[in-house]
Amino acid sequence: MKKSWWKILSVVLLIYTVVGGFLIPVPRLDIVNETIRALYFHVPMWFAMVFMFIASTYFAIQYLRKPNNLHDIYSNAFATIGIVLGILGIVTGMIWANYTWGSPWHGDPKQNGAAIALLVYFAYFILRGSVNNQEQRARLSAAYNVFAFAAMIPLIFIIPRMMSSMHPGNGGNPGFNTYDLDSKMRLVFYPAVIGWGLLGTWIATLLIRIELVKEKIEFIEDENAK
Numbered sequence: 001m002k003k004s005w006w007k008i009l010s011v012v013l014l015i016y017t018v019v020g021g022f023l024i025p026v027p028r029l030d031i032v033n034e035t036i037r038a039l040y041f042h043v044p045m046w047f048a049m050v051f052m053f054i055a056s057t058y059f060a061i062q063y064l065r066k067p068n069n070l071h072d073i074y075s076n077a078f079a080t081i082g083i084v085l086g087i088l089g090i091v092t093g094m095i096w097a098n099y100t101w102g103s104p105w106h107g108d109p110k111q112n113g114a115a116i117a118l119l120v121y122f123a124y125f126i127l128r129g130s131v132n133n134q135e136q137r138a139r140l141s142a143a144y145n146v147f148a149f150a151a152m153i154p155l156i157f158i159i160p161r162m163m164s165s166m167h168p169g170n171g172g173n174p175g176f177n178t179y180d181l182d183s184k185m186r187l188v189f190y191p192a193v194i195g196w197g198l199l200g201t202w203i204a205t206l207l208i209r210i211e212l213v214k215e216k217i218e219f220i221e222d223e224n225a226k
Helices: 005-023 033-065 069-100 109-130 134-162 183-225
Strands: none
Touching: 005 033, 005 183, 033 069, 033 134, 033 183, 069 109, 069 134, 069 183, 109 134
């Protein structure tokens, strides 16, 4: 129970996010209206995605500094969950855009940047699948992981701010804080960020455990075959 408190917290926070996200009153802003409730899901998923990619890059760097198969397993697991959260972030963003901008995809710089960033990370998994040697695969994917994260930062956080964008806070467009949001929204938004971050970490740990079990099974099979 002591080791599972953060998992329980994740479930509680996400249940609170869903219930509060749909029931707590929100400000009536022009055009956005009730669709602003998507803020509780779309943006926290992207925050959690970034957290996962940071963790993945950290373990990739650790592997490059001191090769250890465990670091490779951790890096791959966090990258996998980062991709999943990124896809969910794009889908929820498209749903939001459909009701506020008139269509799911406008070619907005932030939309394009997010899509390219995910494609860069998809290439990471293609690279891993194309190399059979375990040590070589881990070394190449760790190096590419660092590159992918370095590419993601400008694609999502820098370039959209330098171009005309419909996203709040980008391209000269005022951020949501400028609109003086109801403080009640923050009571749901910040727990949502923590909840999605914890859920991503939880799923990543499950992937890591599965991979470690696979390695033990392969080791036992090799020993029995000798």
